[in-house]
Amino acid sequence: GAGVSQTPSNKxxxxxxxxxxxxxxxxxxxxxxxYRQSLGQGPEFLIYFQGTGAADDSxxxxxxxxxxxxxxxxxxxxxxxxxxxDSAVYLCASSPGTGVPPDTQYFGPGTxxxxx
Amino acid sequence: LxxxxxxxxxxxxxxxxxxxxxxxxxxxxxxxxxxxxxxxSQGPRFxxxxxxTKVTNEVASLFIPADxxxxxxxxxxxxxxxxxxYYCLVGLNSGYSTLTFGKGTxxxxxx
Numbered sequence: 413g414a415g416v417s418q419t420p421s422n423k424x425x426x427x428x429x430x431x432x433x434x435x436x437x438x439x440x441x442x443x444x445x446x447y448r449q450s451l452g453q454g455p456e457f458l459i460y461f462q463g464t465g466a467a468d469d470s471x472x473x474x475x476x477x478x479x480x481x482x483x484x485x486x487x488x489x490x491x492x493x494x495x496x497x498d499s500a501v502y503l504c505a506s507s508p509g510t511g512v513p514p515d516t517q518y519f520g521p522g523t524x525x526x527x528x
Numbered sequence: 529l530x531x532x533x534x535x536x537x538x539x540x541x542x543x544x545x546x547x548x549x550x551x552x553x554x555x556x557x558x559x560x561x562x563x564x565x566x567x568x569s570q571g572p573r574f575x576x577x578x579x580x581t582k583v584t585n586e587v588a589s590l591f592i593p594a595d596x597x598x599x600x601x602x603x604x605x606x607x608x609x610x611x612x613x614y615y616c617l618v619g620l621n622s623g624y625s626t627l628t629f630g631k632g633t634x635x636x637x638x639x
Contacts, residue, residue, distance in 0.1 A: 416571070445626065445627075447627075447629075452631070453629075453631060454615060454629025454630050454631055454632055455572065455627070455629045456629070457626040457627065457628070460626060468626065471626070501569075503571050503572075504571075505571075513558065513560065514560040514562070514577060514579075516562065516574060516577060517574075517627060518574060519564075519571030519572045519573070519574075520571050521569075521570055521571050522569075522570070522571050524569070
């Protein structure tokens with residue numbers, strides 16, 4: 413079946429602008445995760461959704477970052493007043509979220525964000 | 529979350545078997561061990577997962593000793609296309625678990 417998809421694949425914006433990044437999880441997966449990956453580093457956790465609610469947003473770096481998942485499927489990561497330091501690859505992952513371990517996460521291809 | 533330690537890089541040649549060992553001394557009783565592969569400009573791809581002893585799939589084998597403080601990913605007869613970063617992670621011991629990635633192991637396969 414279809415995997416996790418993310419759009420756009422690349423996004424270039426100017427400092428101070430607002431951006432939205434979209435994630436379509438695997439159909440039927442109730443858990444959805446956002447990660448951020450800087451060059452040469454492993455992915456870093458940002459936020460986790462179980463259904464429509466953000467169950468853990470402890471990884472969001474500051475209040476400029478916000479994510480929603482209004483219908484429990486597609487999620488949007490929103491970044492306000494972008495800064496050059498926000499440049500990174502933003503990865504989305506989904507998992508079945510059934511409560512039965514292991515809850516294996518499957519990743520999308522990522523969105524490369526460049527803030528000029 | 530259990531911390532993992534793996535080599536920063538490894539070199540190999542086509543056709544060889546590659547073994548990447550990961551240490552996870554503080555693994556919890558219910559933690560699973562999962563390995564991901566990542567190519568440049570792509571998201572991490574799930575390779576294999578296990579809890580104890582040995583797991584094998586069409587891509588790799590995972591060896592886990594009885595004390596579970598380490599694990600070894602074995603890639604048989606690597607090809608150039610296996611050049612990638614390999615991440616070892618522990619967790620997923622409940623219905624939800626964030627993953628803590630390290631820097632992974634950069635495997636370079638040469639002709």
